[in-house]
Amino acid sequence: MNNDINKLEIYREAMRIGEHVWNVVITSDYYAKATVGKQFVKATDSIAANIAEGYGRYHYKENMQFCHYARGSAEETQTWIKKSANRGLMEKEAARQLYRDLDTRKKRLNAYIKTIGKPTTPKRTTTTPTSDP
Incomplete structure (x- = not known):
């Protein structure tokens, strides 16, 4: 991995959106920053x-779970x-x-979630040698 x-x-896109929102909120007055901001x-x-937390987890199911949390945060x-x-x-x-x-980012996040735990290269199949009759 x-x-x-x-x-x-x-x-990277989530980080960019976070900085954008920060720049919007930081220009607000104190009350707006303290409540909605x-x-x-x-x-x-x-x-x-x-x-990031999901990415750093050992098991792919945990990664998926944290990506679902991220999706909920996007809705919020x-x-x-x-x-x-x-x-x-x-x-x-x-x-x-x-x-x-x-x-758009939520759709991309959904697409990313679908790839978690999936092999990036096809699995090699091994064949068991058969005995001659």
Whole structure:
């Protein structure tokens, strides 16, 4: 198994979205940061954190489980996007774009989950020698 998580595209994308949300929240006023902002950042950062934790686990089933947590965090993040737009903390168009971007990332995460535990190369089959009659 390759131990460099930075080569995993879904992880890099989750990190990028986390930084984007941080930059949105950090410009908000204190009350917005202390209420919506904290939860928004935690949910978004949790996407990459769960992908990383799963990646570092020994067994593929644990990796899948943490990727499912990441998918849940992506759903939560989309809720915070809606709330932020509704409360005027994000421009509506920027919120729509981020929401769509996250939809794409969720699809990619689902595709990644489907590959976990699958062999990357076909298994070699061994044949048992047969005895002559």
